[in-house]
Amino acid sequence: MSQSPQELLTALRAAPPLVQCITNYVAMNIAANVLLAAGASPAMVSDAEEAGEFARIAGALTVNIGTLSSPFLSGMRAAIEGAQAAGKPWVLDPVACQATALRRRTAADLVALKPTIIRGNASEILSLAGEASQGQGVDGRDSVSLAEDAARWLAVQTGGVVAVTGESDFVTDGTRAARIAGGSPFMPMNTALGCSLTGLCGAYAAVADDPFDATLAALAHFAVAGRRAHEGAQGPGSFAPRFLDALHAVTPEALGAEAEIRALESVGA
Numbered sequence: 001m002s003q004s005p006q007e008l009l010t011a012l013r014a015a016p017p018l019v020q021c022i023t024n025y026v027a028m029n030i031a032a033n034v035l036l037a038a039g040a041s042p043a044m045v046s047d048a049e050e051a052g053e054f055a056r057i058a059g060a061l062t063v064n065i066g067t068l069s070s071p072f073l074s075g076m077r078a079a080i081e082g083a084q085a086a087g088k089p090w091v092l093d094p095v096a097c098q099a100t101a102l103r104r105r106t107a108a109d110l111v112a113l114k115p116t117i118i119r120g121n122a123s124e125i126l127s128l129a130g131e132a133s134q135g136q137g138v139d140g141r142d143s144v145s146l147a148e149d150a151a152r153w154l155a156v157q158t159g160g161v162v163a164v165t166g167e168s169d170f171v172t173d174g175t176r177a178a179r180i181a182g183g184s185p186f187m188p189m190n191t192a193l194g195c196s197l198t199g200l201c202g203a204y205a206a207v208a209d210d211p212f213d214a215t216l217a218a219l220a221h222f223a224v225a226g227r228r229a230h231e232g233a234q235g236p237g238s239f240a241p242r243f244l245d246a247l248h249a250v251t252p253e254a255l256g257a258e259a260e261i262r263a264l265e266s267v268g269a
């Protein structure tokens, strides 16, 4: 039985999950505030000496290569090992993985560890699947529709869920797929909202039975809050506080009513 975004937000707010976020320096504060506003409990714990131990007690782990360095990478590996040993879900955000040899290699190594969920922009997902990418650094420059086949392929390779975000979002586990509409054009003008969404995917994965349902709920929560925050915003600056307020104000019932999720035909069903 699948769990709806409404049910999952109810569960999240009833028992805020502890989410270990190994994320970049740009995202640390923003992502923590996004998770708190949505109803989760973030902790930015990344050093290899404690990251594996922490992953065992957290509800989920998220790993983001935005400001990649050797210490970060050691922490990621320790944390992933801890999460897997404890049977906890983990989410990969392959920031700018098309940009340099180090990022391509690191992202491929992390994908080989079979993340429960991968969340990236279209340029990143295309690159992970070995296809040409127009990404410019951390910014996506490809359309989500162009990356849908790459996402399906990647989901089959990993046995996990892949989410491609942009003007409208796409989620697949290789069999099921859905598109999520909403959000705001001010979102890509606010740095690290994608990184924050990766954290929220972890929060929902911690409370959900199925990571596909968790990903849909996280993306729908962002899409609904983004659309609400857009009303009355004058630009990216005034959008930002409205977005945090909206993440907090959205009730499970409103999420159920306002989410625009369109299920696509299952492949091979």
Ligand SMILES: Nc1ncnc2c1ncn2[C@@H]1O[C@H](COP(=O)(O)OP(=O)(O)OP(=O)(O)O)[C@@H](O)[C@H]1O
Binding pocket: 095, 120, 121, 122, 138, 139, 140, 165, 166, 167, 168, 169, 182, 183, 184, 185, 186, 187, 188, 190, 191, 192, 193, 194, 195, 196, 197, 219, 222, 223, 226
């Ligand atoms: N043009 C747009 N219109 C509406 N929503 C958008 C648009 N672009 C992005 N979003 C939303 O913004 C959020 C972040 O997605 P995005 O694809 O920008 O992540 P990203 O490129 O990884 O960001 P970052 O690396 O800066 O964290 C998602 O919820 C997505 O749906």
Ligand SMILES: Cc1ncsc1CCO
Binding pocket: 024, 026, 027, 066, 067, 095, 138, 191, 192, 195
């Ligand atoms: C701007 C930026 N640079 C490295 S990570 C990051 C945050 C958005 O991905």
Ligand SMILES: [Mg+2]
Binding pocket: 093, 095, 096, 120, 121, 138, 194, 195
């Ligand atoms: Mg990103």
